[in-house]
Amino acid sequence: MDMNWKKSSENKPIGVIGIGSFGTAISNLLAEKNNVLVYARDEAVVEAINKTHMVKNRKLASSIRATTDPKLICDSCNVMFPMIPSSAFREVMVRFAPYLHPYHFLIHGTKGLSLNLPEGKDLGNIKKIQRKNICTMSEVIMEETVVERIGCLAGPNLAKELLENQPGATVIASRYNEVIREGQQLLRSDNFQVYGNSDIIGVELSGVLKNIIAIASGALSGLGLGDNAKGLLISRGMVELVYLGKAMGGSTKSFLGLAGVGDLVTTCNSTLSRNYTLGFRLAKGEKLTDVVADMEEVAEGVNTVKLIKLFLESTDLRAPITENLYKVLFEDLKVEAALQYLMKFPIYTDIDFFD
Amino acid sequence: MVIFEQLNDINLTDDYIKHQYEPILPKKDEWPVVKLSKSRKEFIQQVVESSVGNIKGLTGNQLQALKEELEITLFKERMRIKQNSWAVDPDDEQEFWAEVKAALLALDSDQQIEDEKKKQEYFEVLTRITRRYAEEIASNFKHSHYKMTKRFVSFGFSRLLNTSRVKGFKSIFSNQYRLQDKIQIIGETDQIRELASKGTIVMVPTHFSNLDSILIGWTISTLGLPPFIYGAGLNLFNIQIFAYFMNALGAYKVDRRKKNQVYLETLKTYSREAIQFGCHSLFFPGGTRSRSGNIESKVKLGLLSTAIEAQRANYQKGDTEFGKVFIVPVAINYHFVLEAPSLIKEHLNFTGQERYYSESDEFSTSYKISKFLVKFFTKGSDISVSIGKAMDILGNYVDTDGNSKDAHGRSIDCKDYFMVDGKVNVDLQREEEYSKKLGKRIVEEFHKINRVFSSHLVAFTAFRLLKKQNSKLDLFSLLRLPEEDLFLPYDTFKEACGLVLARIQQLREEGAVHMAPHMNAGLEEIIQHGLQNVGMYHAKRPLKKNEAGNIVTEDISLLYYYHNRLDGYELEKII
Numbered sequence: 054m055d056m057n058w059k060k061s062s063e064n065k066p067i068g069v070i071g072i073g074s075f076g077t078a079i080s081n082l083l084a085e086k087n088n089v090l091v092y093a094r095d096e097a098v099v100e101a102i103n104k105t106h107m108v109k110n111r112k113l114a115s116s117i118r119a120t121t122d123p124k125l126i127c128d129s130c131n132v133m134f135p136m137i138p139s140s141a142f143r144e145v146m147v148r149f150a151p152y153l154h155p156y157h158f159l160i161h162g163t164k165g166l167s168l169n170l171p172e173g174k175d176l177g178n179i180k181k182i183q184r185k186n187i188c189t190m191s192e193v194i195m196e197e198t199v200v201e202r203i204g205c206l207a208g209p210n211l212a213k214e215l216l217e218n219q220p221g222a223t224v225i226a227s228r229y230n231e232v233i234r235e236g237q238q239l240l241r242s243d244n245f246q247v248y249g250n251s252d253i254i255g256v257e258l259s260g261v262l263k264n265i266i267a268i269a270s271g272a273l274s275g276l277g278l279g280d281n282a283k284g285l286l287i288s289r290g291m292v293e294l295v296y297l298g299k300a301m302g303g304s305t306k307s308f309l310g311l312a313g314v315g316d317l318v319t320t321c322n323s324t325l326s327r328n329y330t331l332g333f334r335l336a337k338g339e340k341l342t343d344v345v346a347d348m349e350e351v352a353e354g355v356n357t358v359k360l361i362k363l364f365l366e367s368t369d370l371r372a373p374i375t376e377n378l379y380k381v382l383f384e385d386l387k388v389e390a391a392l393q394y395l396m397k398f399p400i401y402t403d404i405d406f407f408d
Numbered sequence: 409m410v411i412f413e414q415l416n417d418i419n420l421t422d423d424y425i426k427h428q429y430e431p432i433l434p435k436k437d438e439w440p441v442v443k444l445s446k447s448r449k450e451f452i453q454q455v456v457e458s459s460v461g462n463i464k465g466l467t468g469n470q471l472q473a474l475k476e477e478l479e480i481t482l483f484k485e486r487m488r489i490k491q492n493s494w495a496v497d498p499d500d501e502q503e504f505w506a507e508v509k510a511a512l513l514a515l516d517s518d519q520q521i522e523d524e525k526k527k528q529e530y531f532e533v534l535t536r537i538t539r540r541y542a543e544e545i546a547s548n549f550k551h552s553h554y555k556m557t558k559r560f561v562s563f564g565f566s567r568l569l570n571t572s573r574v575k576g577f578k579s580i581f582s583n584q585y586r587l588q589d590k591i592q593i594i595g596e597t598d599q600i601r602e603l604a605s606k607g608t609i610v611m612v613p614t615h616f617s618n619l620d621s622i623l624i625g626w627t628i629s630t631l632g633l634p635p636f637i638y639g640a641g642l643n644l645f646n647i648q649i650f651a652y653f654m655n656a657l658g659a660y661k662v663d664r665r666k667k668n669q670v671y672l673e674t675l676k677t678y679s680r681e682a683i684q685f686g687c688h689s690l691f692f693p694g695g696t697r698s699r700s701g702n703i704e705s706k707v708k709l710g711l712l713s714t715a716i717e718a719q720r721a722n723y724q725k726g727d728t729e730f731g732k733v734f735i736v737p738v739a740i741n742y743h744f745v746l747e748a749p750s751l752i753k754e755h756l757n758f759t760g761q762e763r764y765y766s767e768s769d770e771f772s773t774s775y776k777i778s779k780f781l782v783k784f785f786t787k788g789s790d791i792s793v794s795i796g797k798a799m800d801i802l803g804n805y806v807d808t809d810g811n812s813k814d815a816h817g818r819s820i821d822c823k824d825y826f827m828v829d830g831k832v833n834v835d836l837q838r839e840e841e842y843s844k845k846l847g848k849r850i851v852e853e854f855h856k857i858n859r860v861f862s863s864h865l866v867a868f869t870a871f872r873l874l875k876k877q878n879s880k881l882d883l884f885s886l887l888r889l890p891e892e893d894l895f896l897p898y899d900t901f902k903e904a905c906g907l908v909l910a911r912i913q914q915l916r917e918e919g920a921v922h923m924a925p926h927m928n929a930g931l932e933e934i935i936q937h938g939l940q941n942v943g944m945y946h947a948k949r950p951l952k953k954n955e956a957g958n959i960v961t962e963d964i965s966l967l968y969y970y971h972n973r974l975d976g977y978e979l980e981k982i983i
Contacts, residue, residue, distance in 0.1 A: 065829075131828075150814075155825040156828070156830075230837045231828065
């Protein structure tokens, strides 16, 4: 571990917190132009990175270093990329909070939601889940740390393709132009385009909500249905995404961008997507618990469906795809039956969210 | 009348302790505001230079852009003079802008001189305009006037107070009642005194009445704080008695008619430089008085952003004395707002639109104001001024030493908010976002430190019940119903008041709002007190009990106005 990093203010390393498949891909992208310091909780993982430059069979650039010490990475880096599943996100931020300062930039890449209930409340005894109880990751960062300059990465970024250095693009969203500029400068390369967007909530929600549709899309394929059905799902899914996203504070425009439509189309057609795969296997008759236990990393869509369903109960909104997917996932409704229901759902207007 | 007196005694409270506050900077020469007024000329020069520099930046130092900016300014000013001139406007206004026009025309048609020279000439014109604005904005604080006013307010008014309350010949010399009994200052009074000698305070009060300025001036002096400078609407200087108060209290002038870039830039520069100078400042972040009677739900970011810019500039300079800026929200609570009838009318007429401010009747002459003040101080209508917890420029609470604390009590170095790669840098877009965030925090704090009065409770409950009675009507149709048709049986009303009160008590437990001590009485008493006090001096009472024992209104728009005070707490879900 090169301790000089900590001292020199120039060429400070860029931090990556969490080293799953997406974290690995981003670390490698960052390592093209920068020193990269990775945080992982597991000693063995850190040792493997420092010694063999490998993490779970994926190759890391040889310049990348790793540590298990939150203080060390916070002291060494001004810019960090949290790449942790939503279920662990808050816990990690709480652990990092004592070492974070307002000069830090955090750009996360987590497409999930976190439940935040008042003390003494849990899902068993709370009456209504309101918007304030459901946080995007930037909101978690705001709640748990003093970091103000927050950004998020979203868009069609299938980790496997990024690792193969295939052409692609991402969106960095932040209220702060300086965060967008910093992210662009760090990540942009010949094969990787980086767009900016100031509507961070809209972009985060795009990434989060599209996972619901991705599961449904996988399920359609699992049933052996054709492309007409998929076109139907994606466009109706898009409408649902826009409605939900607006209700939760995003702007319509963001859902039509790379992080919205772009990511939606990609994930709904890709066997590389975990959420798609989950839907596919469910339609083939497997049980949710079995599929989840079997996956290497979490499919964020499952938790998202659960939280959004709860949120819907406190509003007048209807979101037929999400509601039926919830029944499929948690109430043993057959995929076929859910599909039947959707076909009969009384909405006949194609698009009405531009009014 | 007997009941009346008794009820008022409930107000002289338990949880409020009358303090005698020593001045924190006893020597007047130590006040930054005095230092500033002594170096007025240099200060204005600094403001002019700094504003010109900023406009240079905004126009990208481009000849064409600069020319356009000046032409727009000229155009807007000529329109203003033509359409909306005031008594307070200087006599040479026409003349000055005619000269500017001539200068711009001459420059435009001059083909001979080269661009660089031409740009210089445009900057000359810009500097002249900026200087004129800066001179107009600059305050005329005079210490002798300040002392006079201070004495006038506390001495004169307490005479009035005692004359009316203590009966008999000697009443005029009685000191039984003081202004502090009438106007209760509660909340974080010790903290603001501490911080005033450790940094620069920016006080941000709610704004309901023109009386607020005087009230806050009095509050500041009662707390032993040095005078604050603040931006007061130029229209108030139309009225002599106000002009006197304003000048005495260190007010600088804000002209809301002037919406051109050059003026706004000069105004903001003035405010920013004054904060950097260490002058405690006061903004009404809502901009103008609340027309609807709601607590501000949005604030104007223009002046607020100057607090953030000043803080950053102080960090750029290194740690200076009075270097940290503290934002202190203040909520003012009344049973009665003199201007309510015209405010709510304006609000309903122009909902959502900003218009030129037209001076309303109540405060149009010194006579009317004096009459009101006599009324106010001789009859019982209590006011409370709640001083909120001090925050840093990002809305984090600070402790008594002025250290910012996060939600978990860890210290934050505020400088870090402006740092990139170990250095403080200027990023206006970032600071704009910080202003928005601070604005939101101020609104949150307003709601928390707001103190519920009995009159708010009854007005809110009654209006909600009337709305429910007529649930098919939209707001405007409801307000158009004849008042004779509207009444509430007392028992229904009382029951609903009980429900709302219970919820308010719960909110107080959660720290979401405060309650005046008279709200600890029994429900019946609270209602009676509320009915006595709600909008008590209006010709038409917003709420009263009629002979049949029903609750009725004489002016539903006014009732709506007083009801709005409790908007934003989701209390409407109860009724």
